[in-house]
Amino acid sequence: MSNTPTDAVEVKAPIDLMAWCEANKAGFVPPVSNQYLYDGKDFFAMVIGGPNARNDFHVTDSEELFMQLKGDIVVIIREGDRLRKVAVREGETFFVPGGVPHAPTRGPGTLGLVIERRRPAGEIEHQQFYCDHCEALVHDQAFDCADIVEHFSCAMEAFWADEALSTCSNCGTRVCKPMPVKRIEFEPEIRIIREGEE
Ligand SMILES: [Fe+2]
Secondary structure, three states, X not given: XXXXXXXXXXXXXXXXXXXXXXXXXXXXXXXXXXXXXXXXXXXXXXEEEOOOOOOOEEEOOOOEEEEEEEOOEEEEEEEOOEEEEEEEOOOOEEEEOOOOOEEEEOOOOOXXXXXXXXXXXXXXXXXXXXXXXOOOEEEEEEEEOOOHHHHHHHHHHHHHHOOOOOEOOOOOOEOOOXXXXXXXXXXXXXXXXXXXXX
């Protein structure tokens, strides 16, 4: 029998999710605005607030499950050679299969849960940037999963600061460091408005 005896495992009490969010609200700060709810051996769960201030896409071999707890967000995904904005409304779940580049875009006051598989050292994941204007891939950075937590934010900052790296070779538009999301309009079409824009 290979299962660990249950008396060797600490079983945590259930968590009142919205009360936990309220108690931890000071920790939801840009650019990523996330906090760990569970940090397990097989998977982890993060609560992610808004606004966020990022325009990177994340690509992993593994799947991710989004559950939107409060407010509506947009997850931009790469399909074929196009970008598609998907509205994920309060109360909805959204499943991102492995290998799909995705960029969650979260407005102020929103809260969502994201569950991901623990990725072992040696597995590779990618941070990508796409052109706002022509939707071409501008930059792809591969990381060993062992290093990505430490290097993810630094790599974003380095990319935005590097004019050559962040300029689209297809059309010449630069991928700039984004301001926090101010609000998202969903009708008649999805429109993301950031601080300083109208
Ligand atoms: Fe472009």
